[in-house]
Amino acid sequence: MNINFNVVNTILTREHGEKSSFKVLDWRIDKITETTGNHYTTQVSRLIIRYQPCGEESSAPKEKICYVKVPTDGPFYEVIESMNCYNNEIIMYTKVFSQMYTIEKECFTPRLYYFDDNMTLMLKDLTQSGYKCVDSVQKFDIEHCIYALRCMAKFHALSVKLEKTVGLPEQVKCSPYCSAQAAKNQHFLLKQQMPQSIDSIPESLKRKYPDLITYLKNMPFENVINTLNHSSTSEFNVLNHGDFSINNIMFKYDKYGMVRKVKLVDLQTTFWNSPAQDLMYFFITNAKDLTYTPGKIETGNPYKQDHYRKIAVKWLEHLAEKGTLRIDEEHHSD
Numbered sequence: 001m002n003i004n005f006n007v008v009n010t011i012l013t014r015e016h017g018e019k020s021s022f023k024v025l026d027w028r029i030d031k032i033t034e035t036t037g038n039h040y041t042t043q044v045s046r047l048i049i050r051y052q053p054c055g056e057e058s059s060a061p062k063e064k065i066c067y068v069k070v071p072t073d074g075p076f077y078e079v080i081e082s083m084n085c086y087n088n089e090i091i092m093y094t095k096v097f098s099q100m101y102t103i104e105k106e107c108f109t110p111r112l113y114y115f116d117d118n119m120t121l122m123l124k125d126l127t128q129s130g131y132k133c134v135d136s137v138q139k140f141d142i143e144h145c146i147y148a149l150r151c152m153a154k155f156h157a158l159s160v161k162l163e164k165t166v167g168l169p170e171q172v173k174c175s176p177y178c179s180a181q182a183a184k185n186q187h188f189l190l191k192q193q194m195p196q197s198i199d200s201i202p203e204s205l206k207r208k209y210p211d212l213i214t215y216l217k218n219m220p221f222e223n224v225i226n227t228l229n230h231s232s233t234s235e236f237n238v239l240n241h242g243d244f245s246i247n248n249i250m251f252k253y254d255k256y257g258m259v260r261k262v263k264l265v266d267l268q269t270t271f272w273n274s275p276a277q278d279l280m281y282f283f284i285t286n287a288k289d290l291t292y293t294p295g296k297i298e299t300g301n302p303y304k305q306d307h308y309r310k311i312a313v314k315w316l317e318h319l320a321e322k323g324t325l326r327i328d329e330e331h332h333s334d
Helices: 004-018 079-081 085-103 141-167 180-199 204-208 208-217 222-228 277-286 302-320 327-334
Strands: 021-031 040-054 062-071 112-115 121-124 239-240 249-253 259-264 271-273 289-291 296-299
Touching: 004 021, 004 040, 004 062, 004 112, 021 296, 040 180, 085 112, 085 121, 085 141, 141 239, 141 259, 141 277, 141 302, 180 208, 239 277
Parallel strands: none
Antiparallel strands: 021 040, 040 062, 062 121, 112 121, 239 271, 249 259, 289 296
16 A cells, blocks of 8 residues: 555645645554454555644644555455456445535545545545444344434435436446356355354354254355346336445444434445345344244334335435426335
8 A cells, every 4th residue: 555645645635625734744554453344355444644734833733544445455356356346436436426415415425535546445534533333243223223224215315316317327337246257256255255154143143043044054146146136127226335234334423322323334336226135135134123934034123114215205305306306106116
């Protein structure tokens, strides 16, 4: 990772504005060790910059902390590269979110500070602003589910608006499994990862869901990949996050411990399809009250699914009132 003065200057200028003036004192890279989930696609670290704003020489130096992502050099690099995940995330920040935030000002992703041709991505470190991930073993309670679904519904609705007005970049709409080589590599990745993931499941959950564990051990990976690779026949599709799981949703709390804000991270595997894709993955991987019977997986609180639908329709109608979207019964029923 090549961090030089020009990179540091770009980050500080992005933070404080073109007219700002400051003196860079030093910077360092710290490896991140407290991350909640595993990072199979990227190496993550923090860039800490010490600087002195001009005119404030009598005050203590300030620090700017960035979250740095670079492609992994591990055994899965070829797999992830074939899926074009690194470039996909850069396009999401530079061409998709930049347009979304001209429509609605409240951001639901970290701020982009810097990127380069080597797929290095530098973002605002959300932990420094009080954002946290929920423990993946604990799963989401109803409050966290509702806030996460609100954020996802907003993202889905804004993606529909952009597609209908200016058009989304084709790459972010294309399933990361679409090429034959990517599908082959993804099959290899799943076969390698699944046994490790199953082994890490707490024994209490293995005893509670023995049929589900058996299903996961014998999962037909080809069917999973084919499902993600084929567009929905539904008239209503959205830009799916693609990995809407507990490790990729961060929450900020008030002084009473109540959720107040939500941010989405890791936008590497987006694709254009039915919102049911994101919702299904969310409930399977995140919900506390998941129940399983052979051939059927469901969440015990139907209010959560209904809450997403209501919020998504509300946002679509809100955007349509601005004169850019047509809402009809077909969208409501989907």
